[in-house]
Amino acid sequence: MQNDAVYGQYPNFRPRRLRSTRALRALIVETELSARHLILPLFVRAGSKLREPVLSMPGVCQLSPDEVVREATLAYEAGVPGVILFGIPERKDAKASGAYARNGIVQRTVRLLKAELPELLVITDVCLCEYMSHGHCGVVEHGAASPRILNDPSLKILARVAVSHAEAGSDLVAPSDMMDGRVRAIRGALDGQGFEDVPIMSYAAKYASAFYGPFRDAAESVPKFGDRRSYQMDAGNTNEAMREVAQDIAEGADIIMVKPALAYLDIVRRVKDQFQYPTAAYAVSGEYSMIKAASERGWVDERAITIESHLAMRRAGADIILTYAARDLAAWLKG
């Protein structure tokens, strides 16, 4: 009955079982996952030969700059074209001064990576939360009643951070703060300093998500008070994501990102369909750690489930996937 409904419009079609060979299946596969779409996030802190495991993210470490080079080399040799850097400064303050210091941890690491691995795509995350004593992504005004995030004063600092990354040699700056108007502010500052050719990948549709939990351990960026709901998006909203993306494109974003990935594949698809822009999805820390935890218990097949979920992100329309599993995937996809 069901077949009649589906095939009725093709009167000569007879459903039948065809010989299915590996080569034939490969010939007609619609979506492919390969290492060249992947970006590996790395956490960098001062020191040397340092690999500090992040307990909530098995296999992920905070690395000193020399270890970042080692990790990036392995990833690059396995076919992963780029990394995105998150810095953990030695000191935090209320102005996030570590975020734009000429010799800040990210700036130093970018210079080192560019010297050692000139072909590697080095992306830098532009945000203030790791550098602020309070752990928020913008400047906070401590009023009498409750603390408030100050959008516009945050823009000046974010622009300064982006310029300092470009000066160090960053290939692509990626603002993740979600302040309004940051893409325009960053574009203007980069252009003004002679970095017209440095592109921006904006975390355009970034949801306020419980899936970021383990990252905040890794980046030591847990907010000391309140949450990020005043600047990150509500999980129930789709149209708002379209407005955020449209805004970032209008302000000059070159690549747009949806984050988290797996729980927001409908957003990835809608963004891709509507804007036809280079689109990235961030498979965030919670997604990674859930798979790790279940695999450690033997409840799921880590390799199969990691490949399947990343393939789903590609199927949803992601051109680029930022993922902590990039190196594993690169090895598995080759084998």
Ligand code: PBG
């Ligand atoms: C900083 C930032 C966050 C992530 C990337 N950039 C955390 C947050 O917004 O709290 C999360 C990435 C992840 O969970 O893997 N604003």
